[in-house]
Amino acid sequence: MPDDSTSEFGPLSLHVPEPAVRPGGEPDFSNVNIPEAGSVRRPPVDANPEEIRDLAFSIIRVLNRDGEAVGPWAGELTDDQLVEGLRHMMTLRTFDARMQIAQRQGKTSFYMQHLGEEAVSCAFRMALSPGDMNFPTYRQAGLLIAGGYPMVEMMCQIYSNERDPLKGRQLPIMYSSKEHGFFSISGNLATQYIQAVGWAMASAIKKDTKIAAGWIGDGSTAESDFHAALVFASTYKAPVVLNIVNNQWAISTFQGIARGGAGTFAARGLGFGMPALRVDGNDYLAVFAVAKWAIERARRNLGPTVVEYVTYRAGAHSTSDDPSAYRPKTESDAWPLGDPVMRLKNHLIGRGVWSEERHTQAEAEILDSVITAQKEAESFGTLHAGGKPSARDMFEGVYEEMPPHLRRQRQQAGV
């Protein structure tokens, strides 16, 4: 320590935030303030953002502890739609489980699952209209599952096989489908957020009616692209929904490292004069209702909305990390917002439109359909076996027209 200090306040010290608990400790979510379901008000979509600042610090919830849908955000979906939503989440979970095993079997190099976060992307997708565009991260495959994108295509991408729609050029799960409103996943974090704003600006420039949705995780909100996105969205009142999926963990880094001194991630939107809502990300009904609100706001040319989904990444970040090395093993069981599949299942049983038997039967049907898709996908090859994209494909598509230097290199490679 320098001894020539003249400060009357003593030496400075650096604050490095730490999560409440590390491995070996008792999980503690007492710092997560969870309001009663149904207790958060529902403003009109054209509300002045200045008058709804409190929504950035609360949590909008619909399903209560008894599985009932309560409060002003309830009543958006029919029973049939809810059953469909449950099936989407179950499908995503089953798909993940099978692909996770396939990775362990060496059929692909890498996988990322959604365990615990299924409601976020599955419910959001149901609030969009045809032609709208998502700029997703790597943990929103529910947008594809709920949007009817064929599972076989997804698996062929994961396996980088001869039917891979991306010709083996991308890491597993970095899907891309313009037709299904799913922008090419980068893998570089946060870049898509400002691109979503640009896409939405283009829609407004062309006097179109389509809107965009940007997606980002809690950790990546620290990137400058996040801030660029909020500036551009705010300045040009772009028709975009800016989603922040706060699943508490960025690989091993707890959300406090990215959040800093702000109370919530949603509060980031307030400085930009945007409505910012916080929602229970494990509550399918709440996610849908808030998504619908924000999407309608964008579609009515009222500008952007920031939505923070409070959820929990129950699994590992990817197949490359072991969460027990950085957080208590029992932490996911202690997560106070529960499991999205169980909560919607219980709600539907409570409404008399679902039952344990039907659930078990649906699980079997879904597993069957996933296995069928997997068999078909595997018939076109897996990463190290069977059909795969040609080495020639490697040189295609760098430019629309192959320039001379790439033609020479392809020739040199002998493919």
Added chain:
Amino acid sequence: MPRKTMIEAIRDAMDVMMERDDNVVVFGEDVGFFGGVFRCTHGLQAKYGKTRCFDAPISEGGIVGAAIGMAAYGLKPCVEIQFADYVYPAYDQIVSEAARLRYRSNGGFTAPIVIRMPAGGGIFGGQTHSQSPEALFTHVSGLKVVVPSNPHDAKGLLISSIEDPDPVIFLEPKRLYNGPFDGHHDRPVTPWSKHELGEVPDGHYTVPLGKAIKRREGKQLTVLAYGTMVYVAEAAAEETGIDAEIIDLRTLLPLDLETIVESVTKTGRCVIVHEATLTSGFGAELAALVQQHCFYNLEAPVARVTGWDTPYPHAQEWDYFPGPARVGRAFLETLEG
């Protein structure tokens, strides 16, 4: 034929394309109401309205990121980075996103954007208004990199760039905006109105990407140059009396290797001139290609005359800048070699 400055020619290219194609939009810092700090976009907002030409926040990453999103929608953004020295916050969006979008999505999404930026020194701009970062872009698969050297080419190349289906980095040598500067900073500069390459046809025309042009026929050695250095090389040839063949590359990526090889095969000697720093500069790529393709015709080592490997200095600008004296010395050494 009307003569224009390079600024007017660049503006004309955007004007022509905005007129022809509603999907062309122009934005960047100060480009809207004011028309850009170098006036390249002057009048475009008044003519095409605020939604097609507008001011952007001071966020280069935001400008390029938004442009990529717009391009994915179907627009053709032509954005300005106020100085090439300011492009680094956008580097990730350019390298990891614009350049690779077509490839990684197998053509599902593309980024046909043009990123214009004034580059190069000679205006006492110090280290933050003088850089030539072309090699940072020629190293990136999926980009095209263009450096015009005169108003005629600037307009034709910019129209080609806007029409191109892939992302183009368009580096404008700012010392050439008003005239063909030959490195003699102590002499008055000829304005473009007195130079034949200041002749800019009205309306739509293109100069193709990937095609170099011979600016001076010669027998003794080949000079590979682009941007401002074309005129420095011309001055060096005049002053040394050496019969140099000067090739203006115009597009660095993709490169017109054929024209280069044909010339060096003929002259047997090659001098590469660029303003950017030496180490891992674009000259290194050119030298490697020349030795690979012309090895048995070479009579002397390939020479490089470039900026020094220092940040671009302020007071020592003319010690840094590879002027006609340094280029002329390299000519003589190459002839002796």
